[in-house]
Amino acid sequence: MLQFIRDTDKYCDSTCITDVKSSYILNSISLYCSLLLIMVQVVCSNVEEHSAKMMAELNRMKQEKDHCDFIIQVGNYVYHAHKNVLSAGSDYFKAILKHGTKESREGKVVFRDVDFECVKNCVDFIYSGKLEISDKKTNDLLHVAIMMQLEDLVEAFRRLVKTKEEICNDELIILSDDGKCTGDVELKTAASAWKPIKRDTSSKLSQEELDTLGIMRGIGVILHKITRSTFKDVMNEVLALKIDTERKLRGTVNLIFEKAIDKPNFSEVYANMCRQMTHIRVTAEESSDQQDATGPVEFRKLILTRCQKEFERDDSDRGHLLELKKKMESNTDQELAPQLKVEYDTAKFKDRRRTLGNIRFIGELFKVRMLTEPIMHNCIMTLFKAKDDDHLESLCHLLTTIGKDLDHPKAKERMDQYFSHIQKIIDEKRTSSRVRLLLQDVNNLRTNNWVPHAIQTQGPKTFGQIRQDAKNEQEMLQQKLASTPNPIQKQVAVRKKNRMGNRVGHEDGWTKVQTVKPVLFDRSKMKMQCTTLVNVRHDNIRELGAQPRGQSMSALKARQNEPSKRYRLEMDLTQLLNKGLTNSDIFDWVVKNLTTKESVGPDFIRALTISVCRRSLKIDPKNGDKMTVVEDKITERSILLNKYIENRQDRELQVLYALQNLMVELGQPRDVLRMLFDVFYNEDVVQEQTFYNWEKSEDPNEQEGRRVAVASVNMFFTWLRTADPESDGD
Template sequence: IILNKLTPQKFPELMKQVSELTIDTEERLKGAIDLISEKAILEPNFSVAYANMCRGLMGLKVPSADKPGKTANFLYLLLNRCQKEFEKDQDDDEIFEKKQKELEADEERERLRVELENARVIARRRSLGNIKFVGELFKLKMLTEAIMHACVVKLLKNHDDKSLECLCRLLSTIGKDLDFEKAKPQMDEYFNQMNKIIKEKMTSSRIRFMLQDVLDLRKNSWVPRRGDQGPKTIDQIHKEAELEEHQEQIKVHQQLLSKKERSHTPGGGPNSQPQDDGCGNTVPISKDRPIDTNRLYKIIKVSKASDVNESTGVWRSWEKGCSGGTEAKPASRQDHFDRSGRVDGREGSPITKRSFSRESQERGGRSGESAPTPPPSLPKPSLSEEEMEKKSKAIIDEYLHITDLKEALQCVAELNSASMLYVFVRQGLESTLERSTTVREHLGLLLHQLVKVGTLPTEQYYKGLHEILEVTEDMAIDIPYMWLYLAELITPMLHEGGIPMGQLFREISKPLVPLGKAGVLLAQILQLLCKGMTPKKVGDLWIEAGLNWNDFLPEDKDVNKFVTEQKVEFTTGEELGPKEVVKKQLLSGEELSKQLDRLLQDKADNKHIMDWVEANLDEEQAASNHFVRSLMASVCGIAIICEHPYKAIAEQIMVRAELLQKYLNDEEKELQALYALQAMMVHMEEPANLLCMFFDTLYDEDIIKEEAFYKWETSKDPAEQTGRGVVLKSVTAFFTWLREPEEESDKE
C-alpha cells in the first residue's frame, strides 16, 4: 500500500512509514526487499526513489533464520536479489529457445506464438527495469565499480538484442560515474566493441541506433540531449506551467508589437525580421524596442527553478545531484556479481543563446546595416536565502540519516554559494540544537571538515554561528542545557585542521560578552575537550593561545570563584593536587570497544585518539591486554567490507599504523593483537583470505614483527584454541611466503 502511493512529493512521508514498519525476522526482511525490488523493476521511472528507499534501509539487520546467533543484512540480501534477477535473464533466453522449438512442432502454433511473444516482452521489460535499478543502486554507492564492470562485460559478451539493450540502459545510467581517468582504457575497450557491433551490423537496426546514442552521449561528455524524464513533484509541474505561460505571453506580446510596427512601416524592412525566441519558435521582434532584461531575468530564474537538479531539497536528494560532477570513486565493496569482468560530475546542458536568427543577421549584413545588438549575457542567478535553506535542510537531513561525511562534503561544495554558507551553518545549528548528543557531535564534525577542506570560509561559519548566539538569551528560557548543547556543536571545530582555540574563542565570545554569558560557553567547551585529552593539555592550549578569563567575564565577576565553580582550574596553569586527582573509571570491554569504534568511525586522527586514551585510561589500563585487543579489533573491524566474500581495506590499517605501533610496543602485545584477530575470524566463521590480507598489511607496515607471527603460529595457549585449526590453515600461504627468504639463505 505504501509503495503504491509513491510520488516525489510524498517520498519523505512514505519513507518514514517504511522505516517504522516492524521488520524483525529474516522472512519479513526478504519480503520487504522483494516488494521494493519488484516495484523498481516494473516501474523503472521510479527506480531513483526505490534505490533511495533501499539506501535508507541498508543498515537494517535481523536475526538469521538459518544461523542462530548470526544476523541477516538488508544490503547483502538485496544484492543477492539483484544478482539472481540479472542471471535469470540468461535462463529465460534458454527457456524461450526451447519453447520456440516446441512451437514449430505444435498444432496450436498461433496461440503459443502469442504467449511466447508476450513472455518475451515481459522478460525484456523486467531486464531493463532491473538493470536501471542496479545502476541507481551503484550511483548511491551501494554497489561497486567492479560489479558494474562485470555486468558490462557479461552484457557485451552475449551479443543478443536484449543484452545489448540492457547495456545501453546501464551505460546511460552510470556511464559518467564509470568514465574517469583510471578506468578510461577499460571504457575505451567497451566502446570499441560497441562501435564494431554497429559497423558490422551484428544486430538489429533498432539496437544499433541505441548503441550509437550511447556513443554520442559519451562524446558529449555524458550530457544527455534531453533532460530527465522521470516523475516530477507538484511544485515542479506548477513552475513549468508558469514558465510556459510566461513564454506564451511574450510570444503574443511580440506578435502584437510586430503587427503594430508593420502598420507604420510599409513593406516591412529590417525592423520586422523574424527572430528565434529561444524555445524553437520564430517570432518577430522590433530592433528599436529595448529588451526588458529584468523580465527576461525573472523568466530565466523560473526556468532554473523548474530544473530537477535545482529544485526543492527532497527531489534533489533523490537525484543525487550532490554526487555528480566528480570523478571520485565510490567506497570499495567486494565484487558480489560475476567476477569474470576485469576490475581495474553532472552539468546541465549549456544554454545556447539564440537572440537573433541567422536569416536576420545575413540580411542585415547584405544591406550594409549593422545587425541588432544581442542582449547582454545575464549572470547566473545566485541562490536566495530561502532556496539555500531548503537545500541545506535536505543535505543535513540526509547526512544525519546515513552519516556519509564524504558525500555531505561534496553536496555542500556543489552548492557553489560560498557567500551564502552562513545559512547552511545556521540551519545546521538550529535543526540539531535540541536533538541528541550524537547528532550534535556529527553536525559539529561536518562543519569542522568543511572548514578543514576549505569549502566553508571561517567568516561564514562565524556569521551563521553569531545569528544563533545573538538570540541565546531568549533560547535559554526554553532550553535549560543550551550552553552544553552549543558546546557539543562547537567543540569539534577545535580538532586538528579546524580553527585555533584563541581565534575561535575570541570570535564566538563577541555576541556573548555583552550578555555576560561568554565564560559559561567557553567553560563548557573546555570541559568537553577534557574528555578527549588531559586537562593539562587543554590548559596548555589555553595558555598558548594567550587567553585570559578577564576578557570573557563581566567586570564584577570573581574570576577565581568562576574558575573553581566551572572546574577549569587547569586554565590558570595550576597543577592538580593529590586530593584533586580523580581516579579514572575502569571501562568494560563493551564500553571501551564502543568508544574506540566511535572515534574511528568519526575518522578522528591518531593524535586525537591517543589524547582520548591518555585522558580516559590510566597507564595500567592503556598497557593492558584488554585494551590492546579492543584497539586491534576496532581498527580491523572498521577496515572490513561486510560483503561476500569479505575484504580488508589495507589503507584503513596503514593510516592507523602509528596508533597501533604506539600501543603494540612489545612482542607480548603484538601476540595479543593477533589473538584478537583470530577471535574475530572465528566469530565471522573464518572468511576466506581475510586473515591473510590483514597479516600481509600488518607485516608490510611493520606493525607486527616476524617473531610475533611465529610465536602465534606455534602457540599452545589453551584459552586461544577455539577454531584455531581452520584459522591457521587459512594463513598457510602467508607463513610459506614468510619462510621463503630463510629457506633460500639455508641453501646458499
C-alpha cells in the first residue's frame, strides 16, 4: 500500500493536480481498510471454530488417556485428565496445581465421600461444556460442582432448581456452557416468612409488648454471661432493668428457672441471683390466676412455685414420654425400631437431666435461705417413699447438696434415720447397681464429715481460684525440691567422704585411719588397661569431630572452632530479624539458602524459635529490671513460625525444647517461660497435646534445666487442665 502511494506521487507533482492526488490517496486507503476488515472477520470466525475443535480433540485425548498427566481417584476408581485443562476450567484445580502442593507433585488428587459418577460428569463438563443430569443425583452433582468451584455449573443449578428435590419436573435436561434451561423457573414465596419484629410492619404488638420482649432479650443475654467472677457487675445490670409488670416478672422467672435446671453446675450462681431479686414485686394483672388478684406478685413466690411444680411432676405430666414408649412398643417395622428407641432414650435422658437440675437448684435455694428446713425434710421423705431408681438418684443429689446444712445436732436423730434407711436399701439390693453406688457415696460422704473426695468437682472455678491453686501447688513443689538434696551437693559429700577414707572417730575428736592391706598389681593387666583407655580416648576425639591421624594440628583446631549448623542458622536469622525484614523477605531467604528438608529440620526450627523469642525479650527497669516478653513481636512472626511448623507435633516439640534451652542460657528468669507458653498457645503455634508431650518427655538428650522449666510453668498446665469452656466469658 505504501509503495502504491509512492508511485502515485511520481505522477502528481504539479500543484494543479494536488486535489486529485489527495482524493486518489484517500480512496486507496479506504479500499485497503475494507479488505483488512474482511480479513479480521474471517480470522475471528476461524478462532471460534479452532477453539471448538481443540476442545473436542482434548476431550477425545482424555477419553483415550492420551498424554494425560493427572489422576483423579474416588475410592477404587481413577479418572485421567490434563492439568492445564483442569486448571483453566476449575478454580479448585487451579489452586492446588498452581503451588507446589502434594497433589501437584504427585499428579494425583483423592476425593472422599463423593460419588465417582458425579466427579466424572463434572470433569466432562470442564472439557465439553455440557452435562446431562437427572433428579436421582442432583444433590451429589451440586455438591461436587461447589467443591470444584465450577461457577457456571452452580449458576445453572440455581436456575434449574425449584425446590431441594425437584429439578424441572424430573425431566432429563441438557445444559450448555451458558447454563440456560428450557422453561421458566418460578420461586415459591413462603406465606408466613419470618421478619424482625422491628421491621415487621404487619405486626400489631403494643408498646408494652415490645418493652416486654426487650426485657426478655436482656435477661437472656445476662444469663448467658453470668459467672461467679462477674456476678456483682451482672447483677447491677439485672437490677437496673425495669421489671414493672406481671408479664415481665413471669417471663424473667421462667428464663432464670429454665437456665438453672439446664446448667446444674451453675445452680449456686443462679440461686444467689434469685436471692438478690427477692425484693422484686409488681401489681397483679386483672387476668392473673392469683387467688388474691389485688395483692402484689412476688418474685420469690413465683420461682418457688415453679420449683415445686417441677418437683411434684408425675408420670401423667410426662405425656411425651408415654406416647413415645407406646409408639415404640406397638411398632412392627424392624427398620423403624432403632430410630424410635433412640428418640425415646433421648427424651428420657432430657427429662432425667431436667429433674436432677431442679433438685440441685432446690438445694442451692435452701442454702441461700430461700427455702426452710421443714420443706427440705418433706422433699426427702417424698423421695424415700417413691422407692424407684429415678427418685433415689434425686435423693442422692439432694443430700449431697444440702446434707452438711441439715446434719446439725438438733436434726441428728432424723438424719440417722435417713441413713439407716439408705443402708437398708443398699443391703436389700433391689435397686440397680448404679443407684446403690450413689447411695453408698452419700453414706461415705457423711462418714467423712461431708468433705468431698479430692477428685470430686465442686462446680466451675473462677480464674482467681485457679491461680491460687496453682500458686499453692508451686509452693508445695518448691518445698519438696528444697527438702530434696541437690545432686551436685550429694556428689561433693560423697567425694569428701571418699577423700576422708574409712576414718573412725573417737571421743577425743581425733580420727584414726584404718590400715589397708596393700594390693599387688599385675603389670600385664596394667598395660592392657592403659591400651584400652587410649583407644577410648581416641574414639571420643573422633566423636567430637577431630580429623583422622595424618592431618595437621591447624586443620584440627579449625574444625573444633567451626560453629555448629544450628548456631549459624540462629545468627543468620537474628541478623535478618534485626534488619526488620518482613515475613515474605525471610521466606525468600529460606528458599534461596536452604533446601526443603533443611527448612523443616530440627536445627532450623530451633534456631528460628530462639531468634524470634530473643527479639521479644526486654528488661523492664520500672519493675526492678525484671525480664518480660513483648507479645506483639511474637504475634507478628507467628505466620513465619506456622509456615514451617505446619501443626506437626514433632516440630512443635522442637519449639518447646528450644524454649527450654533458651531459659537455661538466660539463667531461668522468672515467669518468662510461662509467658512464652501463653503466647505460643494463644497464637496456635503449639497445640495443647504437644505441651502435655513435652511435660511427660523423658528424652535423655533434653534433660538440662528440665526440672526447673517444668516447675516454672506449673501454673500454665494447671490452667490448661482445669479451664472450663463455660468460663470463657470471664
